[in-house]
Amino acid sequence: MGKAFSKNATDYAPALAAAQAACGAQEWPAPALYMLATPIGNLADVTLRALHLLSIADAVACEDMRHSAQMLHAWGIAPPRLLSVHAHNEATAAAGVLALLAAGARVAYVSDAGTPAISDPGARLAAACRAAGHRVVPLPGASSVACALSAAGAAGDGRFVFAGFLPAHAKERAAAVQQLAAEARAVVLFEAPHRIAALARELAAALGQRPVSVCRELTKQFEHIATLPAQALPAWLAADAQRQRGEFSLVLHAAACPAAGQRAGDGERTLRLLLADGLSVAAAARLAARISGGSRKALYDAALHWREAGNDGEDVGAP
Numbered sequence: 001m002g003k004a005f006s007k008n009a010t011d012y013a014p015a016l017a018a019a020q021a022a023c024g025a026q027e028w029p030a031p032a033l034y035m036l037a038t039p040i041g042n043l044a045d046v047t048l049r050a051l052h053l054l055s056i057a058d059a060v061a062c063e064d065m066r067h068s069a070q071m072l073h074a075w076g077i078a079p080p081r082l083l084s085v086h087a088h089n090e091a092t093a094a095a096g097v098l099a100l101l102a103a104g105a106r107v108a109y110v111s112d113a114g115t116p117a118i119s120d121p122g123a124r125l126a127a128a129c130r131a132a133g134h135r136v137v138p139l140p141g142a143s144s145v146a147c148a149l150s151a152a153g154a155a156g157d158g159r160f161v162f163a164g165f166l167p168a169h170a171k172e173r174a175a176a177v178q179q180l181a182a183e184a185r186a187v188v189l190f191e192a193p194h195r196i197a198a199l200a201r202e203l204a205a206a207l208g209q210r211p212v213s214v215c216r217e218l219t220k221q222f223e224h225i226a227t228l229p230a231q232a233l234p235a236w237l238a239a240d241a242q243r244q245r246g247e248f249s250l251v252l253h254a255a256a257c258p259a260a261g262q263r264a265g266d267g268e269r270t271l272r273l274l275l276a277d278g279l280s281v282a283a284a285a286r287l288a289a290r291i292s293g294g295s296r297k298a299l300y301d302a303a304l305h306w307r308e309a310g311n312d313g314e315d316v317g318a319p
Helices: 011-022 048-056 065-074 090-102 123-131 144-152 172-179 193-207 232-239 260-276 281-292 296-308
Strands: 034-037 060-064 079-085 106-110 135-139 160-165 188-190 211-215 224-229 247-252
Touching: 011 048, 034 048, 034 090, 034 123, 048 106, 060 065, 060 090, 065 079, 065 281, 079 090, 090 106, 090 123, 090 247, 123 135, 123 296, 144 211, 144 224, 144 247, 160 172, 172 193, 188 193, 193 232, 193 247, 224 232, 260 281, 260 296, 281 296
Parallel strands: 034 106, 034 135, 060 079, 060 106, 160 188
Antiparallel strands: 188 247, 211 224, 211 247
């Protein structure tokens, strides 16, 4: 890969012209708060809509004003009024944004990277603006969650869970890892470099052979994506000090689905327990199918057969 982006602001002049041509005639309501996704590393990932909005916004509310000013400069945009709205002042800073909206302004909100309010500040600000009756407009763009999932190929059925950063406290963190280990869907989580080794050990112990994709420095010059069994993570990280540097997105792959025969056996065992507990045939079959993933009709027919044979589920150990 080449450099992540050019620092020469004039390089973006054609993009700004293209943004004006593509977006200038679109509706840009005011007053409104625009939740604007920014690149997660490579500044060339900015969208035309984002460039145009930033060039016409009356103010930009930022998680980090210095970081946002550098981005705007790189894109060749003269910084409009910048406001500081971060995790520690979001509730109080919302009042300043509301005042601007009341005056009819367009305000863009950007977190340091990616989509605001996704493991970043912005949710309280958006909620406050909606509660005050102002329009909140999303401008989609880069997301490390979507980026990691697309490269990992881990969510076969399209379903996933976003866990963000796990708790820093050891006891709470251990509980969170155990909860994730019981999750059958793919899981996306973030980790900082100084804690990645500890997380790797915890995932190795909890997940065993379950595949994990480690996505490091996504979209940047030293982007690295590797997929390996969870139990191999600690050794893999230790083998090269470079692998523990940068920002991490990890994808726990969806748990392997049980074979049809295993699902049927699990469903029948569950069905017998439910019948023995006094549930009706219909209710027991419905619940057993939901728990095991088995066929509701097959379980219903099996329950009827057992009932006709005089067995309402007492022999719960039978297959």
